[in-house]
Amino acid sequence: MLLATKHKFMGTNSTSSFQRSRRNTALRWLVMAALSTVWLPAWAGPAPGELSSRFATFATLQQRLIMDGFDMSMVQTIYSRPEVTFDQQGIAAYFSHREATLNYDNFLTQSSIDQAIEYLKEHGRALGQAEKRYGVEREVVTAILLVESRVGTFIGKRRVLNTLSSLAALDEVAKREMLWNTHLKKNTTESKNDFIRWAIRKSAWSYRELKAYLKYVTAQNTDPFSVRGSYAGALGFAQFVPSSVLEFGQDGNNDGYINLFHHMDAIESVANYLKKHGWRPGMRPDEAFRILLCYNHSKYYADTIIKVAERLSLPGVKCKPNKAEASQ
Numbered sequence: 001m002l003l004a005t006k007h008k009f010m011g012t013n014s015t016s017s018f019q020r021s022r023r024n025t026a027l028r029w030l031v032m033a034a035l036s037t038v039w040l041p042a043w044a045g046p047a048p049g050e051l052s053s054r055f056a057t058f059a060t061l062q063q064r065l066i067m068d069g070f071d072m073s074m075v076q077t078i079y080s081r082p083e084v085t086f087d088q089q090g091i092a093a094y095f096s097h098r099e100a101t102l103n104y105d106n107f108l109t110q111s112s113i114d115q116a117i118e119y120l121k122e123h124g125r126a127l128g129q130a131e132k133r134y135g136v137e138r139e140v141v142t143a144i145l146l147v148e149s150r151v152g153t154f155i156g157k158r159r160v161l162n163t164l165s166s167l168a169a170l171d172e173v174a175k176r177e178m179l180w181n182t183h184l185k186k187n188t189t190e191s192k193n194d195f196i197r198w199a200i201r202k203s204a205w206s207y208r209e210l211k212a213y214l215k216y217v218t219a220q221n222t223d224p225f226s227v228r229g230s231y232a233g234a235l236g237f238a239q240f241v242p243s244s245v246l247e248f249g250q251d252g253n254n255d256g257y258i259n260l261f262h263h264m265d266a267i268e269s270v271a272n273y274l275k276k277h278g279w280r281p282g283m284r285p286d287e288a289f290r291i292l293l294c295y296n297h298s299k300y301y302a303d304t305i306i307k308v309a310e311r312l313s314l315p316g317v318k319c320k321p322n323k324a325e326a327s328q
Contacts, residue, residue, distance in 0.1 A: 092183040104304040134271035143308035152237040156230040167206035170199040213242035236260025248273040
């Protein structure tokens, strides 16, 4: 969430505010310079070349995180891990991705609808509980989970920490140049200027999501390298970005953790997200459509969710919990 700051623009208030801003900016850069010339070499100096190289990959990013209040020892420990990598292939895939080229009609085939019907059977109890608690129809939640992750069977293979760190690091000119020259220059129809604009925009967004992700894994006592997701940094069966996990994630099975790789948590998190964005039972299709656009800005996506939910709502499709779940 972005924080807005109110400023005064009259008389001496404006001048003093401007002077303070300049002093604060100068101080920030002095501290970052000190970190880069004192702290980094002192920590990495005696380490093997491989460790030093990994640590230096995100040196500037680490400085930013520390300046923003993250514990220095935690940041150092994370970015010295052997799993750390600048994920060029993932970024290239993300840049090449175009929502309009996705074939959402695949989710309207009978085999896909059958998969969703089976999910309704297997998780009917959790879906019914979420429907009662949040007022979001089970068919809608199931439709979202079908489209987002094939109801938990396709969740992405990339380490979320590396994905978000790599995207956030694109504010560095050298990394943008390296990525353009090695992966994109000969493999995209987009111009270099298009890529630079995209990279700068995604870098700012990804840095916010990286901070949210580090807060999430710390709160959940989770290894930051254990979570895998999409090349956009979305995770779990519901494919939430980390800031959405923090704001809307729910502990559906009451085990003390918010784990979107668990069906009960994912189901309740999706329902909570929709409720917080205005969902209510018996909405008109156009109202539902507008709320679904908050989940994914693609009109094609929102239209597909509604069509899948309608197919699941046909007479004879609604399912009771299966015996195994009913006995839990």
